[in-house]
Amino acid sequence: MAGTAGSVPIREIRSLEEFDRAALGGSLAGCRLQALDLTERTFALLVVDSSRAVFLGCRMEPQALAHIRAGGALVFPPIPGLPFDPYRAAPYTPDELYAGLGDGDGYPGTPDALTYAWSRRTGADGDVLSSMLRSVHDDALSDALDELMRGARVVGVMGGHAMERGSLAYAGAARLGRDLARSGLTVATGGGPGAMEAANLGAYGAPYDDVMLVKALDVLAKVPAFAPSVGEWAAAAMAVRDRWPDGGPSYGLPTWFYGHEPPNPFASHIAKFFANATREDGLLSRCDAGVVFLPGAAGTVQEVFDAATANYYGSRGEPAPMVLVDRAHWTTTLPVWPLLTALAGQRPMADRIALVDSVRDVPAALARLSWG
CATH class of the missing domain: 3.40.50.450 (Rossmann fold)
Incomplete structure (x- = not known):
C-alpha cells in the first residue's frame, strides 16, 4: 500500500526481506515498519535514514531504538504481557490460534482462548489503552485483508x-x-x-x-x-x-x-x-x-x-x-x-x-x- 506523508513517499515494510532491501538503499524515510524483530539489524538501523519512519511493534536493541528516535522516527513499542500482537501484519493461521492445544492446559492455554479472556477482563475494566489496542489490532487485520484479497x-x-x-x-x-x-x-x-x-x-x-x-x-x-x-x-x-x-x-x-x-x-x-x-x-x-x-x-x-x-x-x-x-x-x-x-x-x-x-x-x- 502506498501513499505520501508530506513530500516523503510512504512504503509499508512487513518482512525482514523488505527491510533489508530498503536498508541497502540507505533510507527508511517515510516507511511504515510493522511487527518486525529487528534485534539483529542494529548496524543497519544505526546507519540508515529513518526520518519520518513509523515503527509499529518492532523489537530492537536499545542503542538502535535511541538512534532512530533521534533521527526523527516515531516508535510504537511492543506491549508486554499481551496474548496477541496489536500490530500484526497478516491474518492468523489455525496453528497460531491453537498453539499449545495438545499441551497440559488444552484449549484454555491457546492464544485464542487467552485473547478472549484478556478481552473480557479489559472490556469490563473500561481501560482506554486496552480499547485502543483492540482498535489498532482490528485495523491492522483489515489492512492485511485488503492486501491479500486484492484481485x-x-x-x-x-x-x-x-x-x-x-x-x-x-x-x-x-x-x-x-x-x-x-x-x-x-x-x-x-x-x-x-x-x-x-x-x-x-x-x-x-x-x-x-x-x-x-x-x-x-x-x-x-x-x-x-x-x-x-x-x-x-x-x-x-x-x-x-x-x-x-x-x-x-x-x-x-x-x-x-x-x-x-x-x-x-x-x-x-x-x-x-x-x-x-x-x-x-x-x-x-x-x-x-x-x-x-x-x-x-x-x-x-x-x-x-x-x-x-x-x-x-x-x-x-x-x-x-x-x-x-x-x-x-x-x-x-x-x-x-x-x-x-x-x-x-x-x-x-x-x-x-x-x-x-x-x-x-x-x-x-x-x-x-x-x-
Missing part, C-alpha cells in the same frame, strides 16, 4: 454455528464450499463452527479428489460440536489437516465478541476481530462475487439485511448477488424472503437475489445473478 473474486458463505458435523446439512455445506472453490472463487465465511466450518472445509478439500471429503466428514462426525469440549472439536479438525496437508485456501472472519464460538481450523487465513461490527462489515463488503446464506438464526438474519442494505443504497457499488438456501427456512421458519423481495421492489438489487431449495442449486444461481 480475488470472493464469495461469502454465511450460516449458523449450530449445524453439527455428521449431519446432511453439514455435508451439503462442505460440498458447496468445495464446488465454489473449484469454480475459481475464493470462499470467505464468518470463520466459526457449523455451516461456516463446513464451507471452509470444502474449500480446503477442493484440491483433493472427492473421496477425501467423504473420509474427512467421517473423521469429524466423531466430534459433532464444539460443546462440551472445544479442545476435542479443534483436535479433530487438526487431525484432518494433518492427514491431508496443503489444502486449498479460504478465509474466515470470526470474532472474540462471540467468545463461545471458536474459530474453525480449515480457513487458511483467519482474521479474528475484537469488534463484531468491524468483522461483519469487513466480511460482507469483500464478497464481490456474491453471498450465500445457509439456514441460520439471528446472526445470519443480521448478515442478510446488512448485505441487503448495502445493495439497496448501492453503498458498496453495484449490487452483489445474494442467494438464500432452503425455501422452507427462509419463508416459514424465519420469513426473511418476503421482506427481502418487498425491500428490493423495483430497485437494481431485485435482479440480484434468489431463493433456492438446495446447495446444489447455488452455483447456477450465482452465475445467473452475476453481472456479465
Whole structure:
C-alpha cells in the first residue's frame, strides 16, 4: 500500500526481506515498519535514514531504538504481557490460534482462548489503552485483508454455528464450499463452527479428489460440536489437516465478541476481530462475487439485511448477488424472503437475489445473478 506523508513517499515494510532491501538503499524515510524483530539489524538501523519512519511493534536493541528516535522516527513499542500482537501484519493461521492445544492446559492455554479472556477482563475494566489496542489490532487485520484479497473474486458463505458435523446439512455445506472453490472463487465465511466450518472445509478439500471429503466428514462426525469440549472439536479438525496437508485456501472472519464460538481450523487465513461490527462489515463488503446464506438464526438474519442494505443504497457499488438456501427456512421458519423481495421492489438489487431449495442449486444461481 502506498501513499505520501508530506513530500516523503510512504512504503509499508512487513518482512525482514523488505527491510533489508530498503536498508541497502540507505533510507527508511517515510516507511511504515510493522511487527518486525529487528534485534539483529542494529548496524543497519544505526546507519540508515529513518526520518519520518513509523515503527509499529518492532523489537530492537536499545542503542538502535535511541538512534532512530533521534533521527526523527516515531516508535510504537511492543506491549508486554499481551496474548496477541496489536500490530500484526497478516491474518492468523489455525496453528497460531491453537498453539499449545495438545499441551497440559488444552484449549484454555491457546492464544485464542487467552485473547478472549484478556478481552473480557479489559472490556469490563473500561481501560482506554486496552480499547485502543483492540482498535489498532482490528485495523491492522483489515489492512492485511485488503492486501491479500486484492484481485480475488470472493464469495461469502454465511450460516449458523449450530449445524453439527455428521449431519446432511453439514455435508451439503462442505460440498458447496468445495464446488465454489473449484469454480475459481475464493470462499470467505464468518470463520466459526457449523455451516461456516463446513464451507471452509470444502474449500480446503477442493484440491483433493472427492473421496477425501467423504473420509474427512467421517473423521469429524466423531466430534459433532464444539460443546462440551472445544479442545476435542479443534483436535479433530487438526487431525484432518494433518492427514491431508496443503489444502486449498479460504478465509474466515470470526470474532472474540462471540467468545463461545471458536474459530474453525480449515480457513487458511483467519482474521479474528475484537469488534463484531468491524468483522461483519469487513466480511460482507469483500464478497464481490456474491453471498450465500445457509439456514441460520439471528446472526445470519443480521448478515442478510446488512448485505441487503448495502445493495439497496448501492453503498458498496453495484449490487452483489445474494442467494438464500432452503425455501422452507427462509419463508416459514424465519420469513426473511418476503421482506427481502418487498425491500428490493423495483430497485437494481431485485435482479440480484434468489431463493433456492438446495446447495446444489447455488452455483447456477450465482452465475445467473452475476453481472456479465
